[in-house]
Amino acid sequence: MEHLELFFKAIFIDNMVFATFLGMCSYLAVSKKVSTAVGLGAAVIFVMAITVPLNWLLDQYLLQEGALSWLGEEYADYDLSFLSFIMFIATIATMVQLVEIIVEKFSPSLYNSLGIFLPLIAVNCAILGGSLFMQSREIPTLGLAFNYGISSGIGWFLAILAIAAIREKIRYSNVPAPLRGLGITFIITGLMAIGFMSFGGMLTGGDEKEETTETASIEVVAPSQESSITEEVETVVDSTTINEPQIIE
Known part of the structure; x- marks a missing residue:
């Protein structure tokens, strides 16, 4: 090669x-x-x-x-x-x-x-x-x-x-x-x-492809991190008691 x-x-x-x-x-x-x-x-x-x-x-x-x-x-x-x-x-x-x-x-x-x-x-x-x-x-x-x-x-x-x-x-x-x-x-x-x-673009296309693959892998990892953070926030909210206001008739 x-x-x-x-x-x-x-x-x-x-x-x-x-x-x-x-x-x-x-x-x-x-x-x-x-x-x-x-x-x-x-x-x-x-x-x-x-x-x-x-x-x-x-x-x-x-x-x-x-x-x-x-x-x-x-x-x-x-x-x-x-x-x-x-x-x-x-x-x-x-x-x-x-x-x-x-x-x-x-x-x-x-x-x-x-x-x-x-x-x-x-x-x-x-x-x-x-x-x-x-x-x-x-x-x-x-x-x-x-x-x-x-x-x-x-x-x-x-x-x-x-x-x-x-x-x-x-x-x-x-x-x-x-x-x-x-x-x-x-x-x-x-x-x-x-x-x-x-012809230079024909011989350098592989490098661009590798860079695109690396960017895509970063984008795939990001949603998983966001979901874990969301789960932690929901757990904290459930563990705390929220006092609802009482309605006076």
């Missing part, structure tokens, strides 16, 4: 584009064609699925305070958290180079269409944001870190795929001149963000 909740939250509610507006440069520049958006989105999923778990391992066994205790007691007080940015970016850059080599080998047309934005994945703030959010949220296990990496990548993939499909159709629409290009794209992105954020 925890894995499923994290999966849907990372895709819809905490979407990298619509919730935190990370990776907007590639999102706007490579979303003119669906084919290009699919290629870049798949590359982002691959990179995040590998880098987030790797950076989790680095954070747990190297960077956190006391993470080096496995080397011995004399290393238990070391804190290398100040190296987080450097280590995370190094891991991301290595994986991006691997993706670039694979894409160039098996799909030269996609490699040419992505152009400079494929190597720029290394400095894509959405990729680094996934690792930093993983660290700040203190994800406890490697499995959850892998889940978060894949789901965050899928969320970014859905965002760029949706806006690319809309932008292909909107070419044939009569858009007002001042809004053509990035203007209407930002408006559509804002409307899509509202739609994605609306």
